[in-house]
Amino acid sequence: MPLVDCERSKDNLASCICSYEPCSRKGNCCLCLSYHLSHREVPGCFFPEEVERTYNRSQRRFIELYRGGFRPKMPSVSYDGVECPRKEENLKTCACTYEPCQIRGICCLCMRSHMSKGELPACARHLV
Numbered sequence: 001m002p003l004v005d006c007e008r009s010k011d012n013l014a015s016c017i018c019s020y021e022p023c024s025r026k027g028n029c030c031l032c033l034s035y036h037l038s039h040r041e042v043p044g045c046f047f048p049e050e051v052e053r054t055y056n057r058s059q060r061r062f063i064e065l066y067r068g069g070f071r072p073k074m075p076s077v078s079y080d081g082v083e084c085p086r087k088e089e090n091l092k093t094c095a096c097t098y099e100p101c102q103i104r105g106i107c108c109l110c111m112r113s114h115m116s117k118g119e120l121p122a123c124a125r126h127l128v
Contacts, residue, residue, distance in 0.1 A: 029108035
């Protein structure tokens with residue numbers, strides 16, 4: 001899916017630390033998250049920048065860092081009413097059980113909301 005399908009791609013790119021330049025998912029958080037979790041990895045934004053640049057996105061490496069006290073951080077963003085064109089598809093694999101959540105299924109907002117507080121989104125909590 002090209003980035004033009006994501007209305008938030010420009011905002012997402014502003015906080016994306018991924019250094020892998022040919023990545024077609026850059027700025028499209030739901031595709032990035034889905035891709036990495038399906039490959040038993042986590043996205044680059046879950047790592048400190050110096051670790052992200054090593055391209056070791058393994059769950060094992062993330063767990064080591066997390067157990068050592070590292071918590072991924074992202075700038076917070078508020079829900080602006082813009083819907084995600086992939087929301088229904090995202091909800092099929094969403095691990096979140098908090099039903100009244102306005103941003104459930106909008107991965108980029110969910111990730112930023114939780115990670116701005118030093119928390120992991122539900123889809124990544126199984127790692128720790």
